[in-house]
Amino acid sequence: MTSNIEKVKRKVSAFVSILDCKDLPSVPNAETVEHFGLQRQFNMGNKYACNDDYKMQGTPLAVCQNTGDWKTMFTCVYECDTHGLQFDGETSTCIKLISTSGSTWKEARTLCQQEGGDLVIIVSKKKWDSVFDYFRSIDRAWVGLKDKRWMNGESFNNIFEITVQLNDYDRDYPMEIENTCGI
Incomplete structure (x- = not known):
């Protein structure tokens, strides 16, 4: 027989896992530049920078959503004009x-x-x-x-x-x- 405490622990454990995101998103032509550790908690973000020859459009963050998915708020676009x-x-x-x-x-x-x-x-x-x-x-x-x-x-x-x-x-x-x- 499972105690009420065990049932609550399971529910809390399931709830906590929803508030964390798994691995960081792979963003084409960008890398994370977090110097203080990677954030995976709900509503937290990681800062990114675009690779050489690419410029950022948007805000340089990937934010953990309450669904457990990442929302990437930028794209890295190839800089055409620097290459003729x-x-x-x-x-x-x-x-x-x-x-x-x-x-x-x-x-x-x-x-x-x-x-x-x-x-x-x-x-x-x-x-x-x-x-x-x-x-x-x-x-x-x-x-x-x-x-x-x-x-x-x-x-x-x-x-x-x-x-x-x-x-x-x-x-x-x-x-x-x-x-x-x-x-």
């Missing part, structure tokens, strides 16, 4: 046009990766509009599309009815030997 890139606030994208005149899709992608980026992936209407506005004066540019798949693995579905050429063989790129690269 243009930031598009609408799509949170850094973009830069690199001349790859006469190169193959694979060569263009390698060059972009050497610059710290990749060919652009366009999977939303906002992104289509942003990219095409940015490249308005450019006749053609390689994009991160090959074999009807974006570089992140998503299938290419032209739901926006945008003219996209898949390069089975493009006379303007005679060196291209691979099929269906996006231009």
Whole structure:
């Protein structure tokens, strides 16, 4: 037979565990900078700082909620302008046009990766509009599309009815030997 004291202890123990949060949240491109120990109690926070080349948007805290979950009050955003890139606030994208005149899709992608980026992936209407506005004066540019798949693995579905050429063989790129690269 369980005593009333044991029942109360169990209820209090269950209540206390709700007031604590488990491991700190993993925040992309940030680390905690708490110098006086990590806080995991309800309504307490831990201070964070963004990694190099990232700037903070919001308050630099992750706060333990009464549900036992963390509320992260900031994000770390890559600083495009320090690397010669243009930031598009609408799509949170850094973009830069690199001349790859006469190169193959694979060569263009390698060059972009050497610059710290990749060919652009366009999977939303906002992104289509942003990219095409940015490249308005450019006749053609390689994009991160090959074999009807974006570089992140998503299938290419032209739901926006945008003219996209898949390069089975493009006379303007005679060196291209691979099929269906996006231009």
